[in-house]
Amino acid sequence: MPNLERRRLGRTDLMVTALGLGAMDTPQSSEGEDTLRAALDLGINFVDTAREYEGSEFLIGQVVRARPALDLHLSSKTFRHSADGAQRDVDRSLSMLGVERIDLYQLHDISTAEAWRAVQGEDGALAGLRVAQFRGLIGHIGVSSHNVELLPELIASGEFDAVMIEYSAFFPETAPLIQMAHAHDVGVMVMRPLGGSGRTSVIRTRVAEGSAGVLTPANLLRYVFSHPGVSVAIPGARYPSRIRENVETALSFEPMDLDERRALEDAAAELY
Numbered sequence: 020m021p022n023l024e025r026r027r028l029g030r031t032d033l034m035v036t037a038l039g040l041g042a043m044d045t046p047q048s049s050e051g052e053d054t055l056r057a058a059l060d061l062g063i064n065f066v067d068t069a070r071e072y073e074g075s076e077f078l079i080g081q082v083v084r085a086r087p088a089l090d091l092h093l094s095s096k097t098f099r100h101s102a103d104g105a106q107r108d109v110d111r112s113l114s115m116l117g118v119e120r121i122d123l124y125q126l127h128d129i130s131t132a133e134a135w136r137a138v139q140g141e142d143g144a145l146a147g148l149r150v151a152q153f154r155g156l157i158g159h160i161g162v163s164s165h166n167v168e169l170l171p172e173l174i175a176s177g178e179f180d181a182v183m184i185e186y187s188a189f190f191p192e193t194a195p196l197i198q199m200a201h202a203h204d205v206g207v208m209v210m211r212p213l214g215g216s217g218r219t220s221v222i223r224t225r226v227a228e229g230s231a232g233v234l235t236p237a238n239l240l241r242y243v244f245s246h247p248g249v250s251v252a253i254p255g256a257r258y259p260s261r262i263r264e265n266v267e268t269a270l271s272f273e274p275m276d277l278d279e280r281r282a283l284e285d286a287a288a289e290l291y
C-alpha cells in the first residue's frame with residue numbers, strides 16, 4: 020500500500036492522510052463502490068460524508084462492514100440545529116455506517132449568525148453532540164461553513180476540533196482563515212479543493228486537448244497541500260481513476276513556491 024503523508028487533525032489524536040476523499044457524490048455513479056474501495060486500497064484513511072449526501076453513508080457502510088480492521092477515520096455531519104435532532108442523526112449515521120463510533124461529527128453548513136446562535140442554545144445541536152461524545156458515540160466535533168465572516172468566530176469559539184473550509188486556487192481568500200485555525204490548533208479539512216465538479220469537467224476537456232497549461236487537477240491539489248495549515252484535502256470522486264491520479268499526485272508532492280501558486284491562481288481566475 021502506498022505510504023501517503025499523514026497530518027495531525029488539529030489538537031486531536033487523529034493522524035489523517037493529507038489526501039482524503041469527499042464522498043458526497045461517490046454514490047452517484049455505478050463505479051462508486053469501486054471508487055471507495057480504490058481509496059481504501061491505496062491508503063486514504065479519511066473519508067468525509069454527511070447525513071445529507073444521498074446514499075453516501077450507506078455506500079460507506081457496505082464497504083466498511085466487510086473490512087472491520089481498516090485504518091480509517093470517518094467524518095459525518097448533521098444539518099439539525101437542535102440537540103435532539105443532532106443526536107438522532109448521530110444514531111442514524113452509526114447505523115448506516117455500521118460502526119460503533121464516528122471519529123469526527125460536524126455541524127453541517129453553519130453559514131449564518133442565526134444558525135450559529137441556534138446550535139449553541141441550551142437545547143442546540145452542539146449540546147446534543149457533546150452528549151454523543153460523552154457517550155463515546157463520536158470522537159471529536161467539527162463544523163463546516165461557507166461564511167468567511169463567521170468562520171473566525173467559529174474557529175476561535177473553542178467548541179470545535181476541526182473546521183471544514185473551502186479553499187483552492189479558485190478560492191484563495193480563505194488562506195488566512197486556515198492560518199488562523201492552525202494557530203488555534205483546529206484541524207482544517209479543505210472542501211472543494213479542485214474548485215468543484217463544473218470546473219473540473221472543463222479542465223478535464225482541456226487536459227485531453229493538451230490546452231490545460233498549469234491548470235491541471237494535479238496542480239490544484241498541490242496548491243492545497245502546499246498550505247501548511249491544511250490537515251486534509253477531500254477531493255470528490257465518482258471514479259476509481261480519479262483516486263489513482265490523486266494518490267499519484269499526493270505521493271509525488273513537492274510544495275509549490277509563491278510564483279507557482281500565483282500563476283495557478285491567475286490561470287484559475289481566467290477560467291471563470
Ligand SMILES: NC(=O)c1ccc[n+]([C@@H]2O[C@H](COP(=O)([O-])OP(=O)(O)OC[C@H]3O[C@@H](n4cnc5c(N)ncnc54)[C@H](OP(=O)(O)O)[C@@H]3O)[C@@H](O)[C@H]2O)c1
Binds near residue numbers: 163214223236253254
Ligand atoms: N460541508 C459542505 O457544505 C460541503 C459543500 C461542498 C462539498 N463538501 C465536501 O467537499 C468534497 C469535495 O467537494 P466537491 O466534490 O464539490 O468539489 P471538488 O473536490 O473540488 O471537485 C470534485 C470533482 O473533481 C473531479 N475530480 C477529482 N479528482 C480528479 C482528477 N484527478 N482529475 C479530474 N477530475 C477529478 C471529480 O470527478 P468525478 O466525480 O467525475 O470522479 C468531481 O467532479 C465533497 O465530496 C464533500 O465531502 C462539503
